[in-house]
Amino acid sequence: MTHIKLFSPGPIEVSEKTMRAFSRPMIGHRSKDFQTLNAAIQPGLQELFFTKQPVFVSTSSAWGVMEGALRNLVSKKVLCCMSGAFSDKWFDVAKKCGKQADALQVEWGQPILPEAIEAKLATGEFDAITLIHNETSTGTMNPLTEIAAVMKKFPDVMFIVDCVSSFSGMKIPFDELGIDVMLAGTQKALALPAGAAVFTVSEKAYAKAATIKDRGYYFDFLEFKKNQESDMTPTTPSISHFYALQSKLEDIAAEGLENRYARHLENAKVTRAWVKERGFAFFPKEGYESITLTCVANNKGIDVAKLNSLLKTKHSCVIDGGYGKIKGTSFRISHMGDESTENIKQLLGWIDGCIAEL
Amino acid sequence: MTHIKLFSPGPIEVSEKTMRAFSRPMIGHRSKDFQTLNAAIQPGLQELFFTKQPVFVSTSSAWGVMEGALRNLVSKKVLCCMSGAFSDKWFDVAKKCGKQADALQVEWGQPILPEAIEAKLATGEFDAITLIHNETSTGTMNPLTEIAAVMKKFPDVMFIVDCVSSFSGMKIPFDELGIDVMLAGTQKALALPAGAAVFTVSEKAYAKAATIKDRGYYFDFLEFKKNQESDMTPTTPSISHFYALQSKLEDIAAEGLENRYARHLENAKVTRAWVKERGFAFFPKEGYESITLTCVANNKGIDVAKLNSLLKTKHSCVIDGGYGKIKGTSFRISHMGDESTENIKQLLGWIDGCIAEL
Numbered sequence: 001m002t003h004i005k006l007f008s009p010g011p012i013e014v015s016e017k018t019m020r021a022f023s024r025p026m027i028g029h030r031s032k033d034f035q036t037l038n039a040a041i042q043p044g045l046q047e048l049f050f051t052k053q054p055v056f057v058s059t060s061s062a063w064g065v066m067e068g069a070l071r072n073l074v075s076k077k078v079l080c081c082m083s084g085a086f087s088d089k090w091f092d093v094a095k096k097c098g099k100q101a102d103a104l105q106v107e108w109g110q111p112i113l114p115e116a117i118e119a120k121l122a123t124g125e126f127d128a129i130t131l132i133h134n135e136t137s138t139g140t141m142n143p144l145t146e147i148a149a150v151m152k153k154f155p156d157v158m159f160i161v162d163c164v165s166s167f168s169g170m171k172i173p174f175d176e177l178g179i180d181v182m183l184a185g186t187q188k189a190l191a192l193p194a195g196a197a198v199f200t201v202s203e204k205a206y207a208k209a210a211t212i213k214d215r216g217y218y219f220d221f222l223e224f225k226k227n228q229e230s231d232m233t234p235t236t237p238s239i240s241h242f243y244a245l246q247s248k249l250e251d252i253a254a255e256g257l258e259n260r261y262a263r264h265l266e267n268a269k270v271t272r273a274w275v276k277e278r279g280f281a282f283f284p285k286e287g288y289e290s291i292t293l294t295c296v297a298n299n300k301g302i303d304v305a306k307l308n309s310l311l312k313t314k315h316s317c318v319i320d321g322g323y324g325k326i327k328g329t330s331f332r333i334s335h336m337g338d339e340s341t342e343n344i345k346q347l348l349g350w351i352d353g354c355i356a357e358l
Numbered sequence: 359m360t361h362i363k364l365f366s367p368g369p370i371e372v373s374e375k376t377m378r379a380f381s382r383p384m385i386g387h388r389s390k391d392f393q394t395l396n397a398a399i400q401p402g403l404q405e406l407f408f409t410k411q412p413v414f415v416s417t418s419s420a421w422g423v424m425e426g427a428l429r430n431l432v433s434k435k436v437l438c439c440m441s442g443a444f445s446d447k448w449f450d451v452a453k454k455c456g457k458q459a460d461a462l463q464v465e466w467g468q469p470i471l472p473e474a475i476e477a478k479l480a481t482g483e484f485d486a487i488t489l490i491h492n493e494t495s496t497g498t499m500n501p502l503t504e505i506a507a508v509m510k511k512f513p514d515v516m517f518i519v520d521c522v523s524s525f526s527g528m529k530i531p532f533d534e535l536g537i538d539v540m541l542a543g544t545q546k547a548l549a550l551p552a553g554a555a556v557f558t559v560s561e562k563a564y565a566k567a568a569t570i571k572d573r574g575y576y577f578d579f580l581e582f583k584k585n586q587e588s589d590m591t592p593t594t595p596s597i598s599h600f601y602a603l604q605s606k607l608e609d610i611a612a613e614g615l616e617n618r619y620a621r622h623l624e625n626a627k628v629t630r631a632w633v634k635e636r637g638f639a640f641f642p643k644e645g646y647e648s649i650t651l652t653c654v655a656n657n658k659g660i661d662v663a664k665l666n667s668l669l670k671t672k673h674s675c676v677i678d679g680g681y682g683k684i685k686g687t688s689f690r691i692s693h694m695g696d697e698s699t700e701n702i703k704q705l706l707g708w709i710d711g712c713i714a715e716l
Binding site: 012020025026098196240318 | 420552
């Protein structure tokens with residue numbers, strides 16, 4: 001099978017170095033070797049989360065932790081901030097967990113604004129909110145710093161933040177922002193294979209979880225914490241993802257965090273400039289474009305499926321043809337992970353060439 | 359790092375062929391390529407489960423599905439059959455999910471007998487039971503066929519069976535036995551990397567799940583079924599495990615199922631003969647020894663930790679030094695997965711040599 005490079009926003013291309021680490025021989029998950037491996041990745045993960053709290057690797061997709069956060073932390077009612085496919089779905093998941101939930105819904109592509117959250121929370125009805133920082137389906141980035149400032153007025157409301165596709169592509173300081181749960185998938189900006197998620201939890205959230213009796217086991221935050229104290233995991237982990245993470249954290253240390261963030265921003269700027277120069281529009285509201293992917297509004301009505309087919313045939317790569325209800329009327333270019341700005345420029349050139357052939 | 363071959367009962371040694379498949383480049387999980395991959399592994403998985411039902415790959419350890427089964431199927435009270443570390447823990451997990459649960463506890467190493475189950479179920483209190491077919495911590499195999507016969511008298515009681523460490527090492531016919539949920543981990547007899555579980559669900563169980571409103575999303579059996587209808591998964595899957603499974607199913611087809619089962623049985627017989635000849639005893643009650651691993655009672659009081667250390671240094675392999683409260687007073691030899699009987703004889707020879715040096 002031809003290797004098709006993925007410029008769709010996750011899973012994305014995984015480097016050969018990462019794959020070599022990912023396919024190392026198994027070790028016992030209750031062995032000293034595993035403890036050493038798990039301990040070795042802690043400092044790098046804590047640096048990425050800007051936290052003193054332990055960071056966990058969950059053997060699940062991000063949705064596992066997103067559901068887990070609800071089961072661990074919601075006893076009254078959760079406010080779900082909804083602005084795209086994934087944030088909309090979180091509301092459904094809350095109800096499927098038997099939780100009381102209310103919707104703060106805006107149109108896809110519009111940001112969630114702090115004042116809207118404040119108005120809702122002022123009712124006193126809620127003990128948690130869910131927020132997707134970077135809604136991958138629409139390429140929209142919510143104003144996390146401003147929202148975090150509002151959340152500080154409601155210290156009893158658990159602040160659950162999904163950074164699935166922004167994590168490690170930009171600075172998101174967990175401790176400083178006062179977030180209670182923050183999670184990411186490994187197949188996005190970390191450029192690891194799909195199949196695991198990383199997350200961290202505040203002291204306040206542990207205390208809240210302790211009061212909830214039916215929070216379960218597999219995603220029980222207190223079980224993760226207890227096991228992590230001896231560098232262990234509650235259940236048999238995907239050891240391969242730990243190895244891959246270790247390799248990736250080496251790469252990140254070698255590049256330097258600031259350089260990594262600057263590269264992601266530069267990739268975004270180059271892509272945004274291309275969007276404007278070619279007469280396309282952005283799907284997200286201006287000023288709220290994601291840094292790790294660009295969601296382009298297909299105002300020129302190009303045949304996105306055919307574009308992608310040409311990219312695949314001629315250049316062994318694909319972008320994304322739009323998610324769910326905005327498929328075809330939008331398309332998405334991922335510029336996260338290991339991609340250099342040169343790579344992104346090359347991709348944009350390829351897209352130009354293919355569009356010319358449509 | 360030296361490659362240490364694992365003869366501990368999971369994770370076990372993963373072949374180079376499997377690892378090559380495991381580390382194939384990522385594909386989009388909402389792509390036609392993924393649908394093709396997922397569809398391709400269905401027939402082989404259904405053959406292993408002896409079922410016409412769809413078989414799912416859960417991106418989680420087996421515990422995820424074990425918890426999921428409780429959340430999907432228990433509305434009244436679950437009877438937990440307990441005879442070792444994992445089956446004991448399932449009772450705790452049920453309580454952590456807020457479920458009513460009762461214990462059918464026997465001593466570690468003793469089997470769960472059908473008449474004990476029948477007596478409990480006759481009370482009418484229960485709508486589900488959990489049974490670990492092959493309790494990995496003690497190397498004890500419960501009499502599944504006889505238990506299944508009893509379960510047929512209680513058609514309204516969901517029959518949840520963990521075959522984590524016996525699956526694919528012997529015939530366990532899901533449809534014929536009338537099991538409602540059956541699951542396995544990929545890191546046991548399937549000899550894949552840790553990080554995923556496979557499971558299947560009966561029609562009766564789907565109907566029961568539909569009546570339970572707080573069963574959640576990540577492990578919602580109805581979500582798995584709905585998505586599988588278009589060869590999809592509810593959430594981003596560990597694509598690498600699908601590739602590894604595809605490779606393993608090829609291996610299994612090439613060997614032939616009957617040959618595979620015969621090899622596992624022969625490995626067990628050779629190991630059991632060694633146990634008797636060396637004057638060791640079995641930890642499980644006679645007649646209930648596992649086919650995929652042998653748990654040896656350390657009646658000779660050898661220094662198991664030192665034995666394992668010698669095996670590691672001299673032969674780059676390890677067995678298991680006993681689980682939890684029976685650590686040191688028992689030890690476990692895994693003979694599942696890809697191991698030939700010749701490999702097992704070689705291992706037993708190495709153990710002899712190392713014991714002579716203790």
